[in-house]
Amino acid sequence: MTTEPTLKELSQSVRGRLAPHYGAGEADSMTKMIVEEMLHYSPVDAVLRKDNTISSFMCGKIDKVVERLLADEPIQYIFGKARFYGADIRVSPSVLIPRPETEELVDIIVKEQGDKPDLKVLDLCTGSGCLAVTLARVLKFADVEGVDISSDALKVAGENASDAHVRVKWREADVLSLVPPASPVYDVIVSNPPYVLDSEKAGMDRNVLDHEPWIALFVPDDDPLKFYGPIASFASKALVAGGRLYLEVNPLCADRIVGELNGRGFKNVECLLDISGRRRFVTATSPMDYD
Numbered sequence: 383m384t385t386e387p388t389l390k391e392l393s394q395s396v397r398g399r400l401a402p403h404y405g406a407g408e409a410d411s412m413t414k415m416i417v418e419e420m421l422h423y424s425p426v427d428a429v430l431r432k433d434n435t436i437s438s439f440m441c442g443k444i445d446k447v448v449e450r451l452l453a454d455e456p457i458q459y460i461f462g463k464a465r466f467y468g469a470d471i472r473v474s475p476s477v478l479i480p481r482p483e484t485e486e487l488v489d490i491i492v493k494e495q496g497d498k499p500d501l502k503v504l505d506l507c508t509g510s511g512c513l514a515v516t517l518a519r520v521l522k523f524a525d526v527e528g529v530d531i532s533s534d535a536l537k538v539a540g541e542n543a544s545d546a547h548v549r550v551k552w553r554e555a556d557v558l559s560l561v562p563p564a565s566p567v568y569d570v571i572v573s574n575p576p577y578v579l580d581s582e583k584a585g586m587d588r589n590v591l592d593h594e595p596w597i598a599l600f601v602p603d604d605d606p607l608k609f610y611g612p613i614a615s616f617a618s619k620a621l622v623a624g625g626r627l628y629l630e631v632n633p634l635c636a637d638r639i640v641g642e643l644n645g646r647g648f649k650n651v652e653c654l655l656d657i658s659g660r661r662r663f664v665t666a667t668s669p670m671d672y673d
Contacts, residue, residue: 390432392441393417399448412457419461420444454589467516471542476534477510478598483656484574487630487663488516490654494626495570499523504620506557506573506613509598511539511550513572518548527551529560532597558612562619566670571617574630575609576601606635610642618646621668629664636661 387395393413400409417428420443421436436444450460458464458479463472466480467488473479495501499522505514508528518526528550530536536552543550557575578599583591590599601608610629617627627648631639636653643651647669656662 386435386438387441388432389417389421389423389428389434389436392436392444393428393432396444396448400451403452412451415457415461416444416447420447454587454592456589456593459593464510466512467520469516469519469546471510471512471515472538472545473510474534474538475593476532476595477538478594480510480512483662484512484630486656487572487574487628488513488520490663490665491517491570491572491628492520495521497522498569500525501569502567503527503570503572504529504568506560506571506616507575507598507609508539508552509535509574511536511542511552513574514539514550515542515546515548517570517572518543518550519546525551527553529553529555529557531556532595535598557609557616560612560616562616566620566622566625566668568617568620569622569625570628571613571621571625572628573609573613575613577606577609577630577632577635579603579606579632579634606632607638607642610635610639614642614646614648618648618669621670623668623670623672625668625670627666627668630662631664633660633662636664639664 396416397409397413400412414425417423423431447460451457456479458473459475463470464479467485501521501524503517503524503526505528508514508530511528514526514528518524528539533554536554540552576599580600581603621627640651640653643666648666649669650667652665653661654663654665
């Protein structure tokens, strides 16, 4: 544009460039986010100020964002944040962008545990800390820990805890070789570990494959329970009697994970559907008996 456009004209231009690549609905959402992040206009402000002119300098900055989006860089990484369970959390290429299904996992935990105070909670493969931080925020006086193998991920998780004004203990460790405590400690163990099969890469979008950390996504086809076996083994010794295990899983492997937990003596093993009707979550009760 040779003259400084109005906000309405700029928005139409951005939307028009993004729509062929992302579709009209996604392009509209991205345009609104660009306006909010770059110009600090809420959706209401954007309507009220649609005739305001936008400087050439700002148009240039927005153009660079659009170019990055057209190169399949996730908008969450561009702006360094994602929305999760009603709050913004920081993200970087060191961590996965939280998915809506993981918010559903929080709902499941809150429904079962929301009225219980002073729970001891452990989040394995914490990544951005979205689960650990959110549970620390919504559960009553919970004592929450988060474990991840990546120091870069734990740095992001720590920033998210600070932003949310909650206390979470972070530990850098490999979940595959985690040593259980000498005696059961945790009321809740939750994990959303890597579970996408290598063979599923072919059907995935470039913005995921080219930008999100593979270490947090993929497992070999010949070892789909790579993380679930060690997690189940650890949880069987670390959960107190009546303690609960909550897992996000690959629907393709849900039956095998249920079998793994049953084989280790877990009780009340149940597979739950996500909002799309896919077998996305597995919950179970500790094999420990009350004295």
